[in-house]
Amino acid sequence: MGACPCHGAGGPHAAPGFDGLPDQQDHQFTPGQLTVHFIDVGQGDAILVDHGTYEILIDGGDGDPGVVSYLHSYVDGALEIMVATHVHADHTGGLAAVLEAFHVEQIWLNGDTSTSQTYATFMAAVQAEGAPVHTARRGDQISVSDLTFEVLNPVDLSGTANNNSIVLSLSYGQVDFLFEGDAEQEAEAGMIAAGLISDVEILKVGHHGSRTASSPAFLSAAKPEAAIYMAGTGNSYGHPHAETMAALRSIGAAIYGTDVNGDIVVSTNGQAYTVTTEK
DSSP states (O other): OEEEETTOOOOOETTOOOOOOOGGGGTOOOOEEEEEEEOOOOSSSOEEETTTEEEEEEEOOOSSSSSSSHHHTTSSSEEEEEOOOOOOOOHTTTHHHHHHHSSSSEEOSSSOOOOOOHHHHHHHHHHHOOOOOOOTTTTOOOEEETTTEEEEEEOOOOSSSTTTHHHHOOOOOOTTOOOOOOOOHHHHHHHHHOOOOOOSSSSEEEGGGTSSSSOHHHHHHHOOOOOEOOOTOOOOTOOSSSHHHHHHHHHHOOOEHHHHHEEEEEEEEEEEEEEEEEO
């Protein structure tokens, strides 16, 4: 497993203002370990946020390969929260199997629908699970333990399926994450206009690194230190697109991709973070 290949020896990265102690305004924050797993599911998204005995799953790939075996290594008992960012099969296809394998306490959807068999299978599994189902809208908060995800998108379902993606931000101490789902430039522009995008340490790049996302204005506002895209090796879409990679390099982001690096894990104590890769 490689450690921080874009940052030399792989030691902890200091968050802005890190001097070995929490900043004064963070005096109520008690550092603990948070790990975020960007799971290599080929051409799809599956992200596990693991905080002690609490786990949150954001998307589940298309089911081939599935995420259940990976999750069994980290999920303690129930899966507290499942988020399906949008209806596309490369994000929801693996979630029915997760619902069969684990007790899930909360499910968050964007309220969109699809005529696909994959979506029908997923929703049947959701109904069978019987967990509370919430519809995410901008301004909502998704909370468990001392973690609070802010919902930045969607406002409504007036966009495309991709632009209706649930976009989440998470601040853990001084380390900020932004999970874009498949949000594209239209959704990015709306979030910028609403003043919701500011500096983050870790960006999950929108739409698998496609040129339809990661606008210059968005990247300029987010200024990620590390950018992680999720794509399948040799995928038919050509993801990640060269334009996106060039834009990320131009802002100085360290770039990681599941097609190149396999599983990617970000670990943080809220003051500094490390990135480790399978390959």
